[in-house]
Amino acid sequence: MEFYEVINKRRTIRDWIDMEVSTEQIERIIDAGLAAPSNDHMRRWEFILLHTDEEKERALQFIAESSKKQTDSQYIPDDEKTQMCYGYAIPRQYAMFRNASFVIIPLFQTIHGIYNVTDLSGLNNFASIWCVIENILLAATAEGLGASLRIPTNEESENVRGLLNVPDHYVMPCYIGIGYPDENAKKIQQHIYHAKEKIHYGNW
């Protein structure tokens, strides 16, 4: 797939058909992640892969509880398209990983944590893992697959870390589901912007 086609085709997918993704595809996708820019050139990134029903159900159990809290909190964004997006996404927070062929849990190393920083460069390792994540999302698209994304909330991240024996100093930025998109699923409208509306030549 041509590069800009991949960029424009990538969407967050939350509904899947029941079709297996191969381990070779997943390895190519993670290799794409590992090619991302790294703040300290060390690429201190690891990936836990969940594939069997048992593995997924065990590690995803905490999503069900937290996403119920998200639903209960009834956060209503004031923008109509965002409301539609939330209304569609929140009830799917568990299923969009449970029903994905693979779930990737990316992990990045941080010695001093990410909450005690004094300037932006203190977040470099966090920024780098998001470069990894974007490469993964694009590589999945290039493979003809889709990807779902969720940020762990509340104690979810710590619970998953404990359950999966993640060593100290590694942080989980998100869950990534990978699978074959259900092409019949509802398409969520997005705001579309073009460079001409966003560029400020010289100054704002």
Ligand SMILES: Cc1cc2nc3c(=O)[nH]c(=O)nc-3n(C[C@H](O)[C@H](O)[C@H](O)COP(=O)(O)O)c2cc1C
């Ligand atoms: C930092 C970040 C956090 C996100 N968190 C979630 C999430 O917790 N649950 C979810 O369903 N989607 C999540 N998304 C996906 C966004 O909802 C999605 O990217 C956005 O609606 C734009 O749609 P698109 O990805 O199809 O272009 C997240 C995306 C980003 C970049």
